[in-house]
Amino acid sequence: MNNEQRYFEVNRALWNEKTRHHTTSDFYNMKSFMVGASSLQQPELELLGDVNGKSVLHLQCHFGQDSLSLARMGASVTGTDISDTAIEYAKQLNAQLGLDATFVVSDTYSVPGKVKEQFDIVFTTYGVIGWLPDMNRWADVIAKMLKPGGRLVFVEFHPAVWMFDNAFTHVQHSYFNRGPIIEELQGTYADRNTDIQMKEIGWNHPIADVLQGLLDAGMTLQTFKEYDYSVYDCFHNTIEISPGKWQIKGMEGKLPMMYTLSAYKQYD
Numbered sequence: 001m002n003n004e005q006r007y008f009e010v011n012r013a014l015w016n017e018k019t020r021h022h023t024t025s026d027f028y029n030m031k032s033f034m035v036g037a038s039s040l041q042q043p044e045l046e047l048l049g050d051v052n053g054k055s056v057l058h059l060q061c062h063f064g065q066d067s068l069s070l071a072r073m074g075a076s077v078t079g080t081d082i083s084d085t086a087i088e089y090a091k092q093l094n095a096q097l098g099l100d101a102t103f104v105v106s107d108t109y110s111v112p113g114k115v116k117e118q119f120d121i122v123f124t125t126y127g128v129i130g131w132l133p134d135m136n137r138w139a140d141v142i143a144k145m146l147k148p149g150g151r152l153v154f155v156e157f158h159p160a161v162w163m164f165d166n167a168f169t170h171v172q173h174s175y176f177n178r179g180p181i182i183e184e185l186q187g188t189y190a191d192r193n194t195d196i197q198m199k200e201i202g203w204n205h206p207i208a209d210v211l212q213g214l215l216d217a218g219m220t221l222q223t224f225k226e227y228d229y230s231v232y233d234c235f236h237n238t239i240e241i242s243p244g245k246w247q248i249k250g251m252e253g254k255l256p257m258m259y260t261l262s263a264y265k266q267y268d
């Protein structure tokens with residue numbers, strides 16, 4: 001087993017444990033979701049548009065809420081995730097809700113070997129690329145999985161956020177990818193008081209690496225936007241500036257917190 005495989009196995013174990021807590025947390029609000037509430041947020045909905053009848057590959061889908069929300073909108077959805085616990089739960093939700101989504105256990109780089117069809121849309125959002133070491137390989141996967149003319153819809157936390165320590169008191173990490181960041185943190189963003197203290201391994205990716213990776217993979221950028229707030233209250237030291245929009249206290253309006261982009265695969 002090489003270093004990358006070892007890193008992925010560490011993170012698989014972490015996400016298996018996180019899933020057990022996330023599915024019952026207030027953060028994910030399963031009660032509302034089960035009776036029809038969508039888990040999708042406005043930034044991705046604006047990029048997605050009408051997905052009825054479209055095929056969607058959802059990379060790093062966690063336990064499937066967004067995948068199933070897309071299925072409720074009429075999309076034909078395949079979700080993938082490294083966590084076998086999360087995928088098993090997603091399959092259970094799919095059956096309970098009477099939907100027709102497909103879920104596959106796979107790290108993102110291995111998806112082309114496990115999912116053989118191509119899609120109208122590749123969808124991946126919020127806290128995803130930090131678990132991957134290489135943006136060129138990520139972009140290659142996206143290009144392989146899209147039909148000609150197909151689109152990537154991508155929403156992510158801004159890399160400036162990951163420069164800070166967890167309490168946002170000082171800059172701790174480089175903006176650039178200087179190799180794996182290995183930490184052992186208490187709790188999870190969905191429940192900071194939960195009894196989880198496990199190793200996690202991540203990577204910081206400047207926006208240039210994301211954009212150049214997509215360009216090198218033959219993708220054409222359509223839209224790019226930065227936001228000074230997060231639609232999730234998943235960071236420490238936050239303040240809600242308006243309903244559903246959080247900023248870091250003391251840095252209100254100064255720190256980029258999310259970005260969105262769409263890109264398409266050109267026809268041959």
